[in-house]
Amino acid sequence: MEQYFVDIHVHVGRSSNGRMIKYGTSRDLTLKNIAYESRYRKGINVIGVVDCISPWIIDDMEDMLERGELEEIPDGGMIYKDDLVILAGAEIETREPSYGCSVHSLVFMPDFKGIKELSNIMKMHMTNMENNAIISRLSGRELIDIVDDLGGIYIPAHVFTPYKGFYGACTDRLINVFGDALDKIFAIELGLSADTYMACQVSELDKMALTSNSDAHSLSKMGREYNILEMDHLSYTEVIKALKGEDGRRIVSNYGLNPVLGKYHRTFCLECGHIIDAHPPVTKCPNDPKHKVVMGVKDRLTVIRDREDCPIELNRPPYHYQVPLEFLPGVGPKTIGKLLDKFGTEMNILHRATTDQIASVVGEKVADMVIKGREGKLNIAHGGGGVYGKVIS
Structure with a gap:
């Protein structure tokens, strides 16, 4: 077994022909640049690219495969320069009418055929997909069924953040959204404002792996959060086995920002323009309860948690605070x-x-x-x- 650096949430900013893929990203965040930066400057071994259902990125992947710059691996994923594996996926926004919210999830397919099939299906559930391949009309439950039928995996993204996170913006329990489909979710993404010890306060996550990923919107942000996985070799299937803890594969450790550095760690008053650094949970502005606030992850967790400590028997991998x-x-x-x-x-x-x-x-x-x-x-x-x-x- 070998240990590998893994970051499975990186966005594509532009296609090779200059088309904008993801708003709020840098212009040089192309698929080729992501591969090069990961391999030669960051030292990452597995990168999850999450805008691959865009027709423009499908064209880019196809071109790189035809040129031999990428090569599909028999047990999933695409290899670049022998020691970087790219997982083709998407970050998809779903709507939860029962809760009046929209949330983000990561989905990955084992091969190029699978990501093309997902793209074709999502055209029926997205408006103007060529310009915005993220916002869907599906619910999370509907999306997970589609992904599961295609043989892919589904990971709720940055679950604790007030911006599009399931716990932060939508519900106090995933079971409320997914019902019996919750068994199909074996991993979640923590987000930059949370760590393992915070997630341990929600017991329904006990059977799920906790991942730390960069959610990079520029090349420099890649690898600001990542995981070390112990695997036999580099591939899609090996990553899944490591996240599930199967056949001796495992998550060795998580590396991420100290949650205090995250953009949503504590409650922020939009009217007063500052963080409310009081004992959590802070749910209102102390100056005026009518002021609009963005509830912090720490504050939200204090409200929804069902315990305060991380049970020893969980034996979670250590979470190391890493400052980029x-x-x-x-x-x-x-x-x-x-x-x-x-x-x-x-x-x-x-x-x-x-x-x-x-x-x-x-x-x-x-x-x-x-x-x-x-x-x-x-x-x-x-x-x-x-x-x-x-x-x-």
Whole structure:
């Protein structure tokens, strides 16, 4: 068995012919650039690309397959340069009429044929799919049945966030939405404002794997959250086995932002324009209860949880707080470039380089911050209301 870096939530910003695929993303976030950046600069081994039902990205995948830049693997996934596997998927927004909300989920197909079939089906449930391949007219229950029939997997995305997360924006229990189909869900995505220890407070998640992914909208954000999976080799099937804990495959650990850095960690008053840093749960603005607030993940969890601690018997993989290089004060593109020139990939810098090795390239101050970030010892100010927290130097 080998250990691999895995991030299964990366968006495509543009197609190769310049068509916009996902609003709010950088122009250089193309499929080819994602593959190159993952392999050569980030050091990621499995990347989940979540806009692949777009007809323009299907064209791009087909072109890369025909050119030999991608190759399908017998047990699922597409390999790039021998040691990067791309999982073809989509982030799809569903509507839950009973709760008056819309939510996001990740779906993945084992092969190119499967993602094309899903794309053709979703054309019947989306308006103007060529320009917006995310918003559907389906419910989560309807979508999971479609994905299951096609042999794919379904993972509720950033479940705790107030923006399109099942717990954060819709319901206090997934069973209310999915009923007996809940058994088809074997993993969820935590989101940037939550960690394993927070998710443990909701007992219905006990049988599900917890994943940490970047939800990247730019190349630099790829790998800001990720998982280490222990697998026999790189493929779609091996990833599923690791998430399910089958045949000796497993999640070794999760790496992600300290939830305090996340954009939705604490409740934010939109009228007052600041985070309400009071004892959770904060559900209203203390200055005026009529003010509109964005409830923080920590506050929402305090309301809906059914226990406070993570039972030892769950034996969850450890969650390590990892601060991306670009979050560190004074660490800009030039500094990151020097580090990459020396150590090859961001994963090497974050996991393997020693204090002295880093200091020899960019000085002791930056080296000290990188190591403190690795050890979860940085001082951090809360994020909320769509604004990231920040490292206090």
